[in-house]
Amino acid sequence: xxxxxxxxxxxxxxxxxxxxxxxxxxxxxxxxxxxxxxxxxxxxxxxxxxxxxxxxxxxxxxxxxxxxxxxxxxxxxxxxxxxxxxxxxxxxxxxxxxxxxxxxxxxxxxxxxxxxxxxxxxxxxxxxxxxxxxxxxxxxxxxxxxxxxxxxxxxxxxxxxxxxxxxxxxxxxxxxxxxxxxxxxxxxxxxxxxxxxxxxxxxxxxxxxxxxxxxxxxxxxxxxxxxxxxxxxxxxxxxxxxxxxxxx
Numbered sequence: 001x002x003x004x005x006x007x008x009x010x011x012x013x014x015x016x017x018x019x020x021x022x023x024x025x026x027x028x029x030x031x032x033x034x035x036x037x038x039x040x041x042x043x044x045x046x047x048x049x050x051x052x053x054x055x056x057x058x059x060x061x062x063x064x065x066x067x068x069x070x071x072x073x074x075x076x077x078x079x080x081x082x083x084x085x086x087x088x089x090x091x092x093x094x095x096x097x098x099x100x101x102x103x104x105x106x107x108x109x110x111x112x113x114x115x116x117x118x119x120x121x122x123x124x125x126x127x128x129x130x131x132x133x134x135x136x137x138x139x140x141x142x143x144x145x146x147x148x149x150x151x152x153x154x155x156x157x158x159x160x161x162x163x164x165x166x167x168x169x170x171x172x173x174x175x176x177x178x179x180x181x182x183x184x185x186x187x188x189x190x191x192x193x194x195x196x197x198x199x200x201x202x203x204x205x206x207x208x209x210x211x212x213x214x215x216x217x218x219x220x221x222x223x224x225x226x227x228x229x230x231x232x233x234x235x236x237x238x239x240x241x242x243x244x245x246x247x248x
Contacts, residue, residue, distance in 0.1 A: 020090040028134040041114040046107040062094040068111030083195040161196040162206040185222040
């Protein structure tokens with residue numbers, strides 16, 4: 001789908017005023033470099049459900065997410081979808097070794113991104129090892145998240161998967177917006193199920209169970225963590241929690 005595109009004006013202010021600059025890829029740049037960097041990019045806006053890039057497409061651009069949330073996923077040969085992650089503001093997307101995207105990226109609700117053409121961005125990075133180090137830091141963080149996700153898929157019960165997801169998502173939101181007991185969940189229950197390797201029925205049942213036991217309250221657009229310690233306890237071998245009957 002085609003995005004609505006707004007080119008960044010060369011006014012020397014956009015990057016310096018960017019809300020995600022301190023934790024984005026460009027955080028390593030000095031003011032002079034930042035003025036040059038902002039001329040490489042343009043703002044692009046995607047509506048909810050639009051595809052930013054698709055798996056196996058040739059990589060022509062990189063993207064810095066400025067606002068909104070995106071789902072990152074792969075399609076299995078039989079048509080099933082495995083969500084491999086959710087992108088938040090400050091995440092840098094599109095870099096790969098093969099020259100082709102190894103997953104697809106869709107907008108959840110409206111998103112705003114900074115789009116950089118691959119070739120000019122590559123030339124800019126070549127003479128700035130500090131920017132390359134920053135890109136490597138983000139890649140290492142992404143690899144760590146991927147390993148955690150592998151453990152989550154393979155070695156956790158359904159209850160543990162949902163509890164781990166809620167705590168991890170809360171932590172990511174905390175790093176962006178500060179502490180809050182309300183956890184906004186812009187993704188659908190089906191998205192969460194496809195991320196955790198569960199059915200939507202299991203995810204919904206687990207949310208209901210958590211609410212019934214006073215751990216969370218389901219609110220519009222997300223959940224309120226009534227007792228974060230109980231959510232953390234869900235991840236420990238506590239027989240009182242492990243033996244909850246989801247049908248009760």
